[in-house]
Amino acid sequence: MEGIILKGIGGFYYVDTAEGLIECKARGRFRKTVGKPIIGDRVMLEIQPEDGTGYLTDIHPRKNSLVRPAVANLDLLAVVASAAPPVTDPFLIDKVTAIAVHKGIGALVVINKTDEDPGDDLFRIYEKSGIETLRVSALTGEGIERLKDRIRGRVAAFAGNSGVGKSSVLNRLDSGFGAEVGAISDRIGRGRHTTRHVELHPVEGGGYIADTPGFSSFETGQMDLVLAEDLQYAFPEFVPYLGQCRFTGCAHVKEKGCAVCAAVQAGEIAESRHESYVKLYEGVKDLKEWELLKGGTR
Template sequence: MNEMLNGRIIKGIGGFYYVETAKELYSCKARGVFRKKRITPLVGDQVQIRLDADGTGYIEEILPRKNFLTRPPVANIDQLIIVTSVCDPSPNPLLIDEAIAAAEDKGIEPVVVVSKTDLQSGEWLRVIYEKAGIPFFAVSSVTDEGVEAVKALLKGKITAFTGNSGVGKSSLLNRIDNRLALETGEISQKLGRGRHTTRKVELLKLDDSSYVADTPGFSSISLEQCDLVRKENLQFCFREFEPYRNACKFSSCSHTCEKGCAVLQAVEDGKIHPSRHASYVAMYNEVKDLKEWEMK
């Protein structure tokens, strides 16, 4: 007799999906109908599975997602923690802001964590992101500065971690919970970036209600084409623009260079950090001429 259960995909590898249910963890395959419809189950998906008499599991249904990211490929997350390091590799505010915008566009709370503060100060980044209203934490996996504050932030949530290779995502997660025992890598001085030590996406369970997604290392957190924010939505992904957007002289203002733009005036007055506005302009120019089909 077949048995139907609900659960969450916590790992996918080699065509198998590991689904955590109230009873136990089951290894499942996705039904062929998903492939025909070009639907890929994602880590974080809530699913319904069928267990055959021999214990073989099959994903029968993917329940509606509240959000998903293409890179890292994960669904139903509450917050995206963007880890950057103060050095080795150096931070790039544009790439950080692209990840923040992708999170904002999908209704995910963005958080910026700057690591390796035992080597240099990251206060210049704090100034940028606290002014923008983005939660910001400075951490060191050597001195444990800020680790407990980030750990408290994870309670009761599903959190994705993303950032350049070598910034210390795995080291930070190991300090948060040493049971994770994640592999870490040293920085390659020749390449100027970290070796890719995290090879799969997996939800790591901290307690009954808290999960973190450790995601594959990659050399950039710039977004895949399908995670780019459409130009008409982009202004809403910079939360510090909100008090000024409707005060522009022209309702069609792009907030990039127009006369009478209240957002530009706020930058001039020091109310919006120029680094954030520069990122906005760069992102706007990247997507302004893209056609709809190019963003799918």
């Protein structure tokens, strides 16, 4: 029987199949191949007739995977942001979208709380970047149907800093999602609720949605990002300018004759996007390929 892992707790895996949700254990031999099963894995299993539980017998090849949070086979990684308090730092958006683009996962920026602030500046930045951007309001329902259409039939993970209304958006997408919605703390200016694990939830009309831990859990160093020379491709708006720099091997940070830096100065690339690139570049510039191979990301 075939299925998809929705949740893993204490060595047990809960697999969605044509026969319903099956509780399974994994065979130890997986540790010698793909490693430990993770959420989103497409698996084969055998059912035990005596109690209806199962054993995972095979894990299909993963088309992509993240290390932190551990999830596989995503079609879409949506970043929920807000221009209303607590305002999202663009670097946090850029960090996650860069991971998505590099991993071959569809990237989507969802600007929530448009009933308070339409987020015009954020919308312009990401529309220009080539990353799909939608505006929604979990309070009024604005844009929610369009977001539902975007995720229908797909495996989509949602990330977002605490307090931007990510859980409220997920509850709008599917009333059965059951995500706890936390109030904003007036004292610290951020949400009290933090999702601590990843779990896939089937949604009406087909597909799955996943709530993920906050931005701080997304690894941007050796595990879930890239070699420095590959980072440039994780920013789609850089691509038309690559190969046009004066010097081969340009880092696109502040070099003379850099076509990317010239595009930033000309307003073709948003300054905030380039600043995020530079910050990420500083974090990976000394990373060696053998370290990525050791971390299992290539």
